[in-house]
Amino acid sequence: MQLTPFSLLLIMSKEKKQTRIADLGEFGLIERLTKNINIVNKSTLRGVGDDAAVIDYKENCVVFSTDLLTEGVHFNLMYVPLKHLGYKAVVVNLSDIYAMNARPRQITVNLALSNKFSVEAVEELYSGIHLACEHYGVDLVGGDTTSSLTGLTISISVLGEAIPENLVYRSGAKPGDLLCVSGDLGGAYMGLQLLERENEVFKVNQNTQPQLQGYDYILGRQLKPEARADVVNAFEKLKLKPTSMIDISDGLSSEILHLCKNSNVGCQLFEGSVPMDDQTKKMAGELNINPIVAALNGGEDYELLFTLSPEDSEKIKNDPDFTVIGKITEPAEGANLIAMGGSKIPLQAQGWNHLKS
Amino acid sequence: MQLTPFSLLLIMSKEKKQTRIADLGEFGLIERLTKNINIVNKSTLRGVGDDAAVIDYKENCVVFSTDLLTEGVHFNLMYVPLKHLGYKAVVVNLSDIYAMNARPRQITVNLALSNKFSVEAVEELYSGIHLACEHYGVDLVGGDTTSSLTGLTISISVLGEAIPENLVYRSGAKPGDLLCVSGDLGGAYMGLQLLERENEVFKVNQNTQPQLQGYDYILGRQLKPEARADVVNAFEKLKLKPTSMIDISDGLSSEILHLCKNSNVGCQLFEGSVPMDDQTKKMAGELNINPIVAALNGGEDYELLFTLSPEDSEKIKNDPDFTVIGKITEPAEGANLIAMGGSKIPLQAQGWNHLKS
Numbered sequence: 001m002q003l004t005p006f007s008l009l010l011i012m013s014k015e016k017k018q019t020r021i022a023d024l025g026e027f028g029l030i031e032r033l034t035k036n037i038n039i040v041n042k043s044t045l046r047g048v049g050d051d052a053a054v055i056d057y058k059e060n061c062v063v064f065s066t067d068l069l070t071e072g073v074h075f076n077l078m079y080v081p082l083k084h085l086g087y088k089a090v091v092v093n094l095s096d097i098y099a100m101n102a103r104p105r106q107i108t109v110n111l112a113l114s115n116k117f118s119v120e121a122v123e124e125l126y127s128g129i130h131l132a133c134e135h136y137g138v139d140l141v142g143g144d145t146t147s148s149l150t151g152l153t154i155s156i157s158v159l160g161e162a163i164p165e166n167l168v169y170r171s172g173a174k175p176g177d178l179l180c181v182s183g184d185l186g187g188a189y190m191g192l193q194l195l196e197r198e199n200e201v202f203k204v205n206q207n208t209q210p211q212l213q214g215y216d217y218i219l220g221r222q223l224k225p226e227a228r229a230d231v232v233n234a235f236e237k238l239k240l241k242p243t244s245m246i247d248i249s250d251g252l253s254s255e256i257l258h259l260c261k262n263s264n265v266g267c268q269l270f271e272g273s274v275p276m277d278d279q280t281k282k283m284a285g286e287l288n289i290n291p292i293v294a295a296l297n298g299g300e301d302y303e304l305l306f307t308l309s310p311e312d313s314e315k316i317k318n319d320p321d322f323t324v325i326g327k328i329t330e331p332a333e334g335a336n337l338i339a340m341g342g343s344k345i346p347l348q349a350q351g352w353n354h355l356k357s
Numbered sequence: 358m359q360l361t362p363f364s365l366l367l368i369m370s371k372e373k374k375q376t377r378i379a380d381l382g383e384f385g386l387i388e389r390l391t392k393n394i395n396i397v398n399k400s401t402l403r404g405v406g407d408d409a410a411v412i413d414y415k416e417n418c419v420v421f422s423t424d425l426l427t428e429g430v431h432f433n434l435m436y437v438p439l440k441h442l443g444y445k446a447v448v449v450n451l452s453d454i455y456a457m458n459a460r461p462r463q464i465t466v467n468l469a470l471s472n473k474f475s476v477e478a479v480e481e482l483y484s485g486i487h488l489a490c491e492h493y494g495v496d497l498v499g500g501d502t503t504s505s506l507t508g509l510t511i512s513i514s515v516l517g518e519a520i521p522e523n524l525v526y527r528s529g530a531k532p533g534d535l536l537c538v539s540g541d542l543g544g545a546y547m548g549l550q551l552l553e554r555e556n557e558v559f560k561v562n563q564n565t566q567p568q569l570q571g572y573d574y575i576l577g578r579q580l581k582p583e584a585r586a587d588v589v590n591a592f593e594k595l596k597l598k599p600t601s602m603i604d605i606s607d608g609l610s611s612e613i614l615h616l617c618k619n620s621n622v623g624c625q626l627f628e629g630s631v632p633m634d635d636q637t638k639k640m641a642g643e644l645n646i647n648p649i650v651a652a653l654n655g656g657e658d659y660e661l662l663f664t665l666s667p668e669d670s671e672k673i674k675n676d677p678d679f680t681v682i683g684k685i686t687e688p689a690e691g692a693n694l695i696a697m698g699g700s701k702i703p704l705q706a707q708g709w710n711h712l713k714s
Contacts, residue, residue: 027706045418049619050527051456051604052422052517061402062419065409065499066514068467072506099408110425110512142422149429153505155467155512157423160409170407247408262406349384 018118029119030145033126037140041105043161044139053141055106055159061167063160065096071151078202079195082121084223085154086128092249093158094136095227095302099247100169101235102162106141107133110155112148125154136229166241168306173244173263177307179326180242180316182231184275185252186291189298190283191215191222197287218279225302231321238315242306251299253347256326257335259305266333269326269347271340296337296347375475386476387502390483394497398462400518401496410498412463412516418524420517422453428508435559436552439478441580443485446511449606451493452584452659454517456604458525458592463498464490467512469505482511493586523598525663530601530620534664536683537599537673539588541632542609543648546655547640548572548579554644574636582659588678595672599663608656610704613683614692616662623690626683626704628697653694653704 021029034048046054055062069075069089077085090107097104109129113122122145133140138158198210212219228247235241244263246255252274260267274295284291295301307328308316316322326338337345378386391405403411412419426432426446434442447464454461466486470479479502490497495515555567569576585604592598601620603612609631617624631652641648664685665673673679683695694702 045521046526051453051602052420052459052515054457054519054524055419055421056521057419059415062412062414062516063409064412064463064465064514064516066465066467066501066512068469068501068503068510068512070469070503070505070510073469073504096408100411102409106421108421108423108514110423112425112427112430112510144423144425146425146427147430148427148508148510150507151505153425153427153469153510153512155423155425155510157421157465157514158409159419159421159516162411164413167411169403245408 018120021113021115021117021119021122024119026145029122032119033122033145034140036130039139040137041139043105044141047139047141053106053108055141057161060161061164063097063100063102063162064157065093066155066157067093067096069154071153076199077152079199080223082124083128083131086125087132088223088225089154089156090129090132090136090138091225091227091302093156094132094138094229095247095249097158097160098227098229098232099245099304100160100162101166101232101241101245102160103232104136104138104158104160106139106159108141108157109143111143111145112153113145114148114150114152117152136227168242168245170244170246170259170262173259173265173307173328174309175265175328175330176310177243177328178310178313178324179256179267179269179305179307179328180322180324181248181252181275181303181305182228182321183301183303184277184280185248185301185303186276186280186284186294186298187218187221188225188300189294190280191218191220192300193287193289194218194283195222215279215283217277218283222300225300227302228304231304234319240308240312240315242308245304245306248301248303248305249299251297252305253296254349255305256347257349259307260331260335264331266329266331267326267335268329269335269337271337273323273325275323275325375477378470378472378474378476378479381476383502386479389476390479390502391497393487396496397494398496400462401498404496404498410463410465412498414518417518418521420454420457420459420519420524421514422450423512423514424450424453425510425512427510433556434509436556437580439481440485440488442511443482444489445580445582446513447486447489447493447495448582448584448659450513450515451489451495451586452604452606454515455584455586455589456602456661457517457519458523458589458598458602459517459519460586460589461493461495461515461517463496463516465498465514466500468500468502469510470502471505471507471509474509493584525599525602527601527603527616527619530616530622530664530685531666532622532685532687533667534600534685535667535670535681536613536624536626536662536664536685537679537681538605538609538632538660538662539585539678540658540660541634541637542605542658542660543633543637543641543651543655544575544578545582545657546651547637548575548577549657550644550646551575551640552579572636572640574634575640579657582657584659585661588661591676597665597669597672599665602661602663605658605660605662606656608654609662610653611706612662613704614706616664617688617692621688623686623688624683624692625686626692626694628694630680630682632680632682
């Protein structure tokens with residue numbers, strides 16, 4: 001799937017034949033969207049086509065999560081191609097399952113569509129959903145497609161499977177544990193800033209081409225994030241079980257505070273240790289943003305934040321994909337950022353602020 | 358929970374203290390909405406508060422379904438009290454699980470709210486959700502609360518549990534089987550017509566009181582439907598397993614066609630046998646609607662439509678809650694309504710037509 005800038009997309013969508021959803025009807029649309037589904041998991045006994053799907057994990061546990069994305073709040077269709085949106089909507093859900101050290105197996109997809117969407121637009125969205133299912137070996141087993149008065153809403157629920165003793169919660173961190181993260185942070189946020197800047201330029205002059213060269217990595221982080229299935233596989237291979245884990249959807253700062261609260265511990269996060277890509281830093285420089293702010297509060301990185309017992313630290317030492325970014329302390333010490341100069345700054349929860357407007 | 362007419366509700370909501378959601382923030386709101394949850398199912402190992410819920414059904418199957426409701430399409434807040442809406446949103450999902458001859462155990466709730474909703478309004482909605490959970494013995498184990506640019510969207514997903522050999526699909530009906538239904542039909546639709554009529558009157562003159570007397574049954578069918586847990590319990594007691602089953606959400610006609618298509622059979626539906634309440638017929642008379650149309654195409658009754666082997670017919674014969682409304686035939690005969698006069702009319706799928714506007 002290529003990252004398509006919005007101007008190109010506008011042209012493409014104008015050229016494609018558009019079919020009104022009303023011309024197909026509910027059952028026709030659902031049939032068209034679900035006809036090519038191949039079930040890949042043995043646990044999926046029945047998928048789409050009955051009142052409910054039927055799943056059998058035998059002696060394993062069920063892990064169950066869900067997320068909702070709304071147009072204008074979580075995504076802007078001016079610069080997010082529908083196929084990418086479908087892919088990302090699945091990925092953000094799968095990420096929650098991996099964050100339990102479990103493996104996603106089945107999803108359901110609910111869509112509410114206003115009548116501005118054509119059948120072809122919905123198919124484009126679904127092509128991204130199917131691609132994510134294929135990539136992560138997940139079965140699409142049901143859902144609901146209905147209308148809305150305005151905009152697009154996507155609600156995805158996911159079921160995952162876990163051997164009970166492998167589950168990792170937010171609540172297991174202990175003082176002395178190492179605080180670790182996969183990959184790098186802040187890229188998705190800086191990619192979003194870039195897209196928003198170019199979108200503003202494009203709104204003024206639709207003949208300009210967006211200036212996106214040299215920023216393919218952070219654009220990909222924003223438009224086509226991946227969930228860290230490979231990290232869960234690596235833990236299995238290394239016979240490593242984190243003491244606690246959470247995925248980074250709202251920003252490092254919020255997620256650390258969740259771990260600390262649920263585990264009843266404090267922590268020290270070392271500013272100088274937070275891994276960031278060069279493009280993240282470069283874009284932050286252009287926009288006069290301190291890159292650590294993007295990592296702490298930006299969110300949408302979908303990396304895994306986890307804690308390890310000190311005796312397990314050897315197991316990840318030589319893997320460049322894992323970085324030790326801090327340590328867990330007694331709860332009385334609180335959760336603090338230790339800045340480059342050594343000063344101690346309490347971490348603050350951001351969460352989303354959508355409802356603040 | 359009492360059925361409150363809209364005029365009264367408008368007054369009540371004006372008098373209550375309203376808190377802006379932004380003043381509480383995401384985490385504050387979630388904490389307030391989930392603080393009083395009592396887990397009632399042993400299978401719920403972990404509920405709200407981690408990346409995902411964890412559930413263990415041991416040797417039983419997982420049954421998984423989901424639904425989406427949008428403001429202005431599925432409900433009108435002018436005459437649907439928020440508490441009823443929360444209750445109904447849960448019930449429509451549970452109904453899908455009972456239609457598999459399974460039992461619901463856990464739900465997740467996703468809400469997208471525009472800034473017209475206060476904290477108190479969301480709490481009112483949640484009070485209906487909690488009431489339904491309590492009534493049906495279901496645990497609320499997760500979800501997402503976020504904002505939307507306009508209106509309210511509710512997406513609920515449900516997990517149910519079933520002994521594998523008890524599951525009933527849409528695909529098991531055989532020629533010669535009896536077509537049966539629980540309860541009565543068309544009431545929810547006629548209740549909606551009544552509410553819409555009175556709402557039109559109310560919009561013209563806000564000092565009028567809605568004329569709802571004598572129609573409590575059909576208003577209840579529309580505003581506070583119940584899922585037929587008792588039918589699934591009755592089947593267990595009678596040692597009765599239907600050959601196929603579906604719940605009636607879109608109207609009898611659509612659901613019969615689903616059963617016939619999935620089972621590859623035809624059917625005869627006898628117009629004179631379709632059970633309807635006196636209030637349904639009376640309201641239909643007032644509005645000049647043929648009541649059979651309300652039963653066939655109205656939907657939202659959430660009764661169970663099922664087929665039985667002829668040798669099982671004795672088991673339900675004396676139960677006034679079950680009605681034999683037709684019989685399953687060879688597929689070549691098609692699915693037909695046998696009208697009172699004896700004429701044969703092919704059944705037609707309606708589904709929803711929301712996207713037609």
